[in-house]
Amino acid sequence: MKVGKHISNALALNSSLGRSISLFMAGLLIAGVATSAWTLNRSWERTVEESERNAINLSVSQARQAEDTFLQSELALRDIRRNVPQGGVSVIDEASFNLYLSEIKERLPQLHGLFVYDAQGNMKATSFGRQPAIANNVDREYFAYHRKNGHGSVHIGHVIRSRSTGDLVIPVSLRLNDAAGGFAGVGLATVKIDYFRHFYNYFELGSRDLLAILSTDATVLYARPFNDDVINRNLSRSPLFTQELIRQDRGNATWNSAIDRVERIFGFARLERYPLVVAAGYDKPALWHAWLRESLPDIVLNAMLLLGTLVMGALIFRVVRVNVRDQTELTMLRDELTSINHTLQTMALADGLTGLANRRQFDLFLSQTLKTAALTGRSVSLIMLDIDYFKRYNDFYGHVAGDNCLRHVGEVLHKLNLRQSDLIARYGGEEFAIVLPDTDRGAAFNIAQRAVAAVRAAQLPHNESLTGVKVVTLSAGCYSLVPRGNDDDARLLKEGADAALYSAKMAGRNRAIVSES
Incomplete structure (x- = not known):
């Protein structure tokens, strides 16, 4: 009762003028708050819309870059197939064909190597000029694929580790036929994962913003900013594959990433020629924090305009309330950042595969x-x-x-x-x-x-x-x-x-x- 009486005295609610002014100020305050909230909400929505446009534009541009990368590899393989001697893979002059493969590889920076295998999986030619210790690839997935399938299209496989150099590569392969149309071997171009790693690092993205290339069977080929542990991980439960790609080949949406559960604003684009998808995602919590920092002057200005309409006692009360609100927000933000920092410290000191110390x-x-x-x-x-x-x-x-x-x-x-x-x-x-x-x-x-x-x-x-x-x-x-x-x-x-x-x-x-x- 004492608190109520104190407020009543401060606002002169015991008089009709005081009550009128209080009602007017309350209405004005409510209208001002509603207008400010609507303005800030529209500002946030525009920020999200801009991020959605940026995400889809980035994914489309990188889808075209990926398509060009693999198209160049395909054209190289088709050129190699045309230059296989009429007598077949078995009569290839290894020295001259190795030099020929080396010349093609030098023109295509994305390539790790070029190879030709016979029907038994034996390496007959390589752009490295020398055969590795293990020169038979009959056990590779792409070799079994072409031996089973008779079509002449290229096949893009999952990421493998090269037996020639130990590098992570994406195999792009093409079936080689004999004169009767039977299986005669495989032409192989390996695209370096480091090519995509270096190319994606050119973009100025946030520490948790994502840029990834995936197979349409939901297998990760490469994803920035993650390490190589996520390569070949299956993300079939991701909304990208359970919802979005079912409806459209390109677009944008917001969901929690299947890799690290971070909420991101995603753009995605399916390649027209190859069974691949490029996805770009902006860290939504980070976007919110950045927007909040940029909008802080507007928030303060609106508050000052509203506070200027109040009487001295109400102004003081409003300042106190704003200070309490700001302190609460800062406390929540500090706790959240502390929690994130502890999480990052734990992740930075633990090995992701074994759970032991790294x-x-x-x-x-x-x-x-x-x-x-x-x-x-x-x-x-x-x-x-x-x-x-x-x-x-x-x-x-x-x-x-x-x-x-x-x-x-x-x-x-x-x-x-x-x-x-x-x-x-x-x-x-x-x-x-x-x-x-x-x-x-x-x-x-x-x-x-x-x-x-x-x-x-x-x-x-x-x-x-x-x-x-x-x-x-x-x-x-x-x-x-x-x-x-x-x-x-x-x-x-x-x-x-x-x-x-x-x-x-x-x-x-x-x-x-x-x-x-």
């Missing part, structure tokens, strides 16, 4: 551990572990199975139940590392032996292993030192563990060795 967290942890140990005079141990014959595993089972193998090994290492002060990390590729603070050489060697035994006991099949057990195994190297507190500690620890790991491999793998130096 290389960055490993380096930070090792540096801090060595500094602490230098003060206490206690030893620090490092175990380096490497999956035996993992390249042979990848070549035999495929890269998807290779990723699953890495995940399984990561789970086994995680279940070793080490101390909370220890760190298990994926060091890179098929290599793992365990940092053991306050641990001597003997204890570290015991843990390394446990890790090797645990992975071997997991019985993950590896028919290509040369260790003799035909299951996935580890080699481990251990090294311990008491740090001196200088910059060489980390290097010496890594070199020692790496040397021990090398000794374990030279001794036959599937074992742990501790360095005595």
Whole structure:
């Protein structure tokens, strides 16, 4: 009651003039607020509409660029097919045809390489001028496709890793026929993923804005700003494939990305000639924050105009209310940014495939551990572990199975139940590392032996292993030192563990060795 009486006295509501002025001011305030809200809403809608236009224009332009890229590759393949000798692929003069392929490749910067294979999958010519160690590609998807399908159109496959150089490439292939129309082999052009990576990096986009090229079967060929882990991921549950492409070949819409669940304003365009789609997406939360910053002067100006119509007491009340509102918005924005920052920090320190610590967290942890140990005079141990014959595993089972193998090994290492002060990390590729603070050489060697035994006991099949057990195994190297507190500690620890790991491999793998130096 006291609060109500205070407000009534401040606004002179006990008089007819006071009530009239209060009603007039209230109506004026409501009208002003409604007008400001409508104006700001229209401004936001125009910002969204502009982003939608930019997204679809970007996707259409990149669809045309992609179409030109693959059209040039197709024309090169058709030219190669026309120049295959009448006697067929088997009578190709390798030296002259290699030079011919090299000349074509030099004219097309998007190409990683050009190849010709016979009906048995044997490489007959290559733009690299020399054949790789594995020169038979009969197991590749595109080879099986052309052997099964008799049409003369090009086939664009999913991303593969080149056996010639190890690069990620998109295979563009064309069937070669003999004089009777039978299957005689395959002409192959490989388009570099790095070509799209470098080209897409030319565009000034936000850190979470997306630009991607995908197959119409919902497989990712390349997506900026994500790393190569998303390549060949299937996004068939994305609204792009469940809703939008069913209705139209190009357009725009807003949805949560199937890759990272971020809400984006998307534009998309299906290529006319090839089974590919280009999508461009603008981070909607970031767009909102940018719009809010740009609109802040308008918001303040409207508030000032409204506040100027009020009496001194109402002006003071309005200022207080605006300040409270602004503080609430800033608090919410700060909490949101803090949450996003924590999320990004967690993502930046974790390996996306195994869930273990990544290389960055490993380096930070090792540096801090060595500094602490230098003060206490206690030893620090490092175990380096490497999956035996993992390249042979990848070549035999495929890269998807290779990723699953890495995940399984990561789970086994995680279940070793080490101390909370220890760190298990994926060091890179098929290599793992365990940092053991306050641990001597003997204890570290015991843990390394446990890790090797645990992975071997997991019985993950590896028919290509040369260790003799035909299951996935580890080699481990251990090294311990008491740090001196200088910059060489980390290097010496890594070199020692790496040397021990090398000794374990030279001794036959599937074992742990501790360095005595």
